[in-house]
Amino acid sequence: MTGRGQTGEDVKEVVQQYWDGRADSFDDDSQHGIHSDEQREAWLSVLGLWTGEPPQRILDVGCGTGVISLLLAELGHDVTGVDFSSEMLERARAKVEQSDRSVEFQRGDAENLAQSDDAYDLVTARHLIWTLPTPERAIDEWQRVVRPGGRLVLIEGHWDFAEVFEGYEEIHDDLPLYDGRPLEELAAFLSTQGLENVEYEPLAESTLWGQEPNYEKYVMVGDVPE
Known part of the structure; x- marks a missing residue:
């Protein structure tokens, strides 16, 4: 059970409705x-x-409308995108149809992936982990589908806004990493989950976000043990 007596599936249903x-x-x-x-x-x-160096086999978890997935494909990687929101996936597929890129999109649960063991070289995820009721399980799953010696690449942040996001009022207490986490704290979390060589870099350049960042943002990577 999660923090306020709701099951993880209840929380995920609310999250799905929000992102739809x-x-x-x-x-x-x-x-x-x-x-x-x-x-x-x-x-x-x-x-x-x-x-x-491409081509890497990449699973982009929580791919949303496919923004990162398509950029990875542009770099020459072999990309599969997974998301829990059917509406997001519709838009991701429409983007691929309008491009010259090849990306496969599938509906899936970041904490319970359908993919096989060791199927990918990398897992990527952008601003996903804060939405998960059991982030520890997610990190275990992401390591499971990545080959030994592969890598997780997470784009994350820490915002800690005074107001709860609209739509998350009833579930934010059930999300252990809601509001994101400071760099050092997420790095410690990933190390505790068994990742090696965890490192990170701030993403403070305004060009990345189209404006000056209004909270801490960074990329963090960790290697799956061999």
């Missing part, structure tokens, strides 16, 4: 979508640095 409702407008936010060539190039630079 956000799908139409998600990319309109400059912090989520890509709104200029300069912003796109900035993200390609960050992702290229941390994902390594």
Whole structure:
């Protein structure tokens, strides 16, 4: 059971409904979508640095409308995107149809993936872990589907706003990493979950977000033990 007596499935249903409702407008936010060539190039630079030489087999978990998935494909990687929100996935698939990229999108639960053991070289996730009722299970799953010696690449942050996000009022206490986490705290969490060589870099460049960041944002990576 989770913090306020709701099951994890109850919490996930609320999360799904929230993001289904956000799908139409998600990319309109400059912090989520890509709104200029300069912003796109900035993200390609960050992702290229941390994902390594293509082609890597990458599972983009919590892929949403496919923003990161398509950038990874542009870098030359073999990408599969997974999300719990059917509405988000519809928009991701529409983007692929309008592009010259090849990305497969599947509906899936970040804490209970359908993918096989050791099927990927990398798992990527952007601003996902705070939405999960059992983040420890998620990290275990992500390591399971990545080959030994592979890597998790997480784009995360710490906001700690005074007001609870609209739509999360009834469940935020059931999300252990709600509000994100400071760099050092998430790094310690990943190390506790068995990841090795955990390192990170702040993502403070305004070009990445289309505006000056209003909270701490960073990329954090960790290696799956061999």
